[in-house]
Amino acid sequence: MAESHVFHRVLTRTLPRAVGAQGVWIEDADGRRYLDGAGGAIVVGVGHGDRTLVDAMAEQSSRTSYVHGTAFTTDALEDYADALAPLLPLDEPRIYPVSGGSEAVETAIKLARAYHLARGESDRTVIVGRNASYHGNTIGTLDVGGKAALRRPYEPWLGRFPHVEAAYEYRCPSPSHPAGCGAWHAERLERAIAEAGPNTVAAFVAEPVAGATLAAAVPTDDYWPAVAEVCRRHGVLLIADEVMTGFGRTGRWFGVDHWGVRPDVLTAGKGSTSGYMPFGFAACSGEVFETVRGAGPFVHGFTWSHNGVGAAVANAALRRLAEDDLVEASARQGERLLKGLSTAMADDPVVGDVRGIGLLIGVELVSDRGSKAPFARADQVTERVVAAARERGLLLYSSTGHVDGRDGDLIMLGPPLVISDEECDLVVERTAAAVASVSSAS
Ligand code: PLP
Numbered sequence: 291m292a293e294s295h296v297f298h299r300v301l302t303r304t305l306p307r308a309v310g311a312q313g314v315w316i317e318d319a320d321g322r323r324y325l326d327g328a329g330g331a332i333v334v335g336v337g338h339g340d341r342t343l344v345d346a347m348a349e350q351s352s353r354t355s356y357v358h359g360t361a362f363t364t365d366a367l368e369d370y371a372d373a374l375a376p377l378l379p380l381d382e383p384r385i386y387p388v389s390g391g392s393e394a395v396e397t398a399i400k401l402a403r404a405y406h407l408a409r410g411e412s413d414r415t416v417i418v419g420r421n422a423s424y425h426g427n428t429i430g431t432l433d434v435g436g437k438a439a440l441r442r443p444y445e446p447w448l449g450r451f452p453h454v455e456a457a458y459e460y461r462c463p464s465p466s467h468p469a470g471c472g473a474w475h476a477e478r479l480e481r482a483i484a485e486a487g488p489n490t491v492a493a494f495v496a497e498p499v500a501g502a503t504l505a506a507a508v509p510t511d512d513y514w515p516a517v518a519e520v521c522r523r524h525g526v527l528l529i530a531d532e533v534m535t536g537f538g539r540t541g542r543w544f545g546v547d548h549w550g551v552r553p554d555v556l557t558a559g560k561g562s563t564s565g566y567m568p569f570g571f572a573a574c575s576g577e578v579f580e581t582v583r584g585a586g587p588f589v590h591g592f593t594w595s596h597n598g599v600g601a602a603v604a605n606a607a608l609r610r611l612a613e614d615d616l617v618e619a620s621a622r623q624g625e626r627l628l629k630g631l632s633t634a635m636a637d638d639p640v641v642g643d644v645r646g647i648g649l650l651i652g653v654e655l656v657s658d659r660g661s662k663a664p665f666a667r668a669d670q671v672t673e674r675v676v677a678a679a680r681e682r683g684l685l686l687y688s689s690t691g692h693v694d695g696r697d698g699d700l701i702m703l704g705p706p707l708v709i710s711d712e713e714c715d716l717v718v719e720r721t722a723a724a725v726a727s728v729s730s731a732s
Pocket of ligand 1: 331390424426427497531532533559
């Protein structure tokens with residue numbers, strides 16, 4: 291076969307060609323069918339091949355495919371914002387649409403800066419992030435994130451922002467764990483704010499449930515209320531990064547809904563259009579919006595921001611989620627999957643933890659369950675499990691290196707929310723078989 295001209299994301303093997311997809315299934319050019327156990331990268335919510343999203347895209351493209359965000363608004367954008375606003379855990383929200391998660395987080399941190407500048411607090415420049423977190427791959431979002439392996443090649447360009455511990459119960463560093471984890475994290479955040487200097491912190495950014503780096507690490511119930519209170523007390527904006535957790539993924543519309551927390555800024559991407567269009571947004575409270583508006587323009591923008599076609603598709607995804615009760619389905623099927631996986635792999639010696647909430651589920655693989663010691667990176671355990679699953683017709687998402695920046699093996703599941711009972715059971719069966727095939731060889 292002729293050499294491809296594409297600079298692929300995977301350079302070590304030839305990728306199959308996807309030619310069709312329906313529901314939770316993807317088909318390649320050789321006729322092989324794969325169960326999309328992670329919705330790509332926890333993206334696909336409403337399922338593949340949904341006609342209503344495709345029609346919404348075609349309809350809006352045939353009206354206005356592109357108009358610039360400084361010259362026009364569109365019905366598609368206005369209608370989407372009207373439909374979305376009541377669902378957002380923000381007071382009087384305003385929505386700034388962009389093309390994806392990294393742009394959404396980049397927009398959010400600039401918005402935090404703009405807010406403080408507008409209030410005359412120009413010293414507030416610091417953004418506090420968390421270790422073992424992921425907020426995107428641009429230089430700004432990489433810096434606020436804490437995924438060591440992705441940061442490593444670019445370290446000379448990074449280092450502006452401090453990081454606190456992520457909420458990660460399986461390896462919780464709090465001495466009083468499992469009691470008082472929320473208070474412990476709140477105290478760590480308070481300390482980071484003090485160390486940065488009085489009135490210098492602009493925002494704290496965190497994923498409601500740590501996704502891409504910690505594979506569905508669900509915080510204790512006291513975590514979010516406690517860190518939100520610290521932010522409020524110090525005039526620090528709270529940015530909830532819901533790029534992975536938004537739009538029903540965790541069994542609620544947004545991750546912070548589990549804890550009744552209302553952030554100042556919320557970011558979304560992935561599930562907003564279920565992957566049918568590159569889209570995302572940073573949404574802020576009315577108070578943040580009015581403050582920034584009062585001081586002049588928000589100095590920001592992208593060629594593709596405020597895109598009407600993206601908004602039309604996002605609105606169709608929203609309708610599908612609401613009309614088919616897919617948020618409730620995520621909670622229900624998530625429980626089924628979590629229980630099924632926990633039971634099926636209960637005796638597998640490499641399965642250290644099975645965790646998650648809704649249809650956001652992670653499995654942590656360890657070389658010793660008692661000590662929780664990770665496998666050496668050279669063992670390529672995650673890669674072998676993902677390959678074994680692929681051979682069995684199941685696609686998984688994965689992450690490595692979270693334990694010490696090098697070792698650590700995680701697999702993630704996050705199928706489309708339309709997954710049936712039988713398909714859930716198939717995911718359990720194939721995941722357990724893939725893990726067992728590697729476990730027995732280790
Ligand atoms: N924020 C979170 C929480 C994410 O999980 C991701 C992607 O995995 C991003 C931001 C970056 O989104 P994107 O890849 O669309 O730029």
